[in-house]
Amino acid sequence: MELTRRKAILLGAGAFLAAGLPFRASAALEDKIAEFTGGAEVGSGDIKLIAPEIAENGNTVPIEVSSETADEIMVLALGNPTPSVATFKFGKLAASRTASTRIRLAGTQDVMAIAKLPDGSFVQATSTVKVTIGGCGG
Amino acid sequence: MASGVKPRVKVPKTAAAGEAITIKTLISHRMESGQRKDDEGNIIPRSIINRFTCEFNGENVVDVVLEPAISTNPYLEFEALVPETGEFKFTWYDDDGSVYEETKEITVG
Numbered sequence: 001m002e003l004t005r006r007k008a009i010l011l012g013a014g015a016f017l018a019a020g021l022p023f024r025a026s027a028a029l030e031d032k033i034a035e036f037t038g039g040a041e042v043g044s045g046d047i048k049l050i051a052p053e054i055a056e057n058g059n060t061v062p063i064e065v066s067s068e069t070a071d072e073i074m075v076l077a078l079g080n081p082t083p084s085v086a087t088f089k090f091g092k093l094a095a096s097r098t099a100s101t102r103i104r105l106a107g108t109q110d111v112m113a114i115a116k117l118p119d120g121s122f123v124q125a126t127s128t129v130k131v132t133i134g135g136c137g138g
Numbered sequence: 139m140a141s142g143v144k145p146r147v148k149v150p151k152t153a154a155a156g157e158a159i160t161i162k163t164l165i166s167h168r169m170e171s172g173q174r175k176d177d178e179g180n181i182i183p184r185s186i187i188n189r190f191t192c193e194f195n196g197e198n199v200v201d202v203v204l205e206p207a208i209s210t211n212p213y214l215e216f217e218a219l220v221p222e223t224g225e226f227k228f229t230w231y232d233d234d235g236s237v238y239e240e241t242k243e244i245t246v247g
Contacts, residue, residue: 059209059210060209060210061209077207080207081173082205082206082207084205084207085205085207085208086202086203086204086205086207086208087202087203088200088201088202088216089200089201089202089203090199090200091193091197091198091199091200091201092197092198092199093194093197093198093199093218093219093221094199094200094216094217094218094219095158095159095217095218095219096158096216096217098216098217099200099202099214099215099216100213100214100215100216101208101209101212101213101214101215102208102209102212102213103207103208103209104171104206104207104208104209105207
């Protein structure tokens with residue numbers, strides 16, 4: 001095939017579109033993170049996320065988040081149809097910034113916890129969970 | 139969904155003043171995610187518990203926003219400080235507007 005100028009432009013446009021697709025799929029996730037952090041930089045530090053490496057059943061995956069100082073912790077499942085999972089706000093009488101719950105995961109994916117620290121900064125931790133049976137009824 | 143919802147909470151009966159205690163809560167609820175389809179292929183509408191709060195004598199312990207990715211029969215475990223004798227109040231808010239409440243007494247001795 002002879003590569004004419006016209007074909008080269010078409011090819012370029014196609015590649016651009018293909019590259020743009022995954023970006024759009026994760027837009028909901030980026031919106032959620034931006035909503036929580038207000039667009040602030042997310043570093044790493046005082047946040048721990050405990051999740052199993054392998055979950056046989058994606059319908060109930062036990063997770064635990066903990067931090068020394070966080071005011072709020074948001075949990076996200078990056079591969080779910082809707083990425084938000086839960087947001088924990090710790091009040092005056094919370095003895096520790098620790099909480100555990102059970103979540104649904106649609107498939108093997110990363111789970112992320114973002115903590116808001118009292119000084120207004122944000123830190124995150126990520127953990128990959130392998131899921132044998134997905135938890136979204138599919 | 140208003141039928142078959144039963145909150146269950148585990149709180150110690152006594153504690154020392156200022157002690158940190160672990161609280162476990164569970165409420166039976168389908169937590170329909172809004173993603174599933176029935177036999178005819180129609181989407182089953184979302185029906186979940188979207189918020190949970192725990193208070194001790196009116197003072198907030200935790201306030202949790204729940205999303206459809208929380209499992210059926212949402213289970214939450216956290217730690218609370220007990221400064222004095224009093225009452226824990228647990229509240230679950232359903233999508234349909236229902237509010238489920240549970241209280242537990244604790245004695246500081």
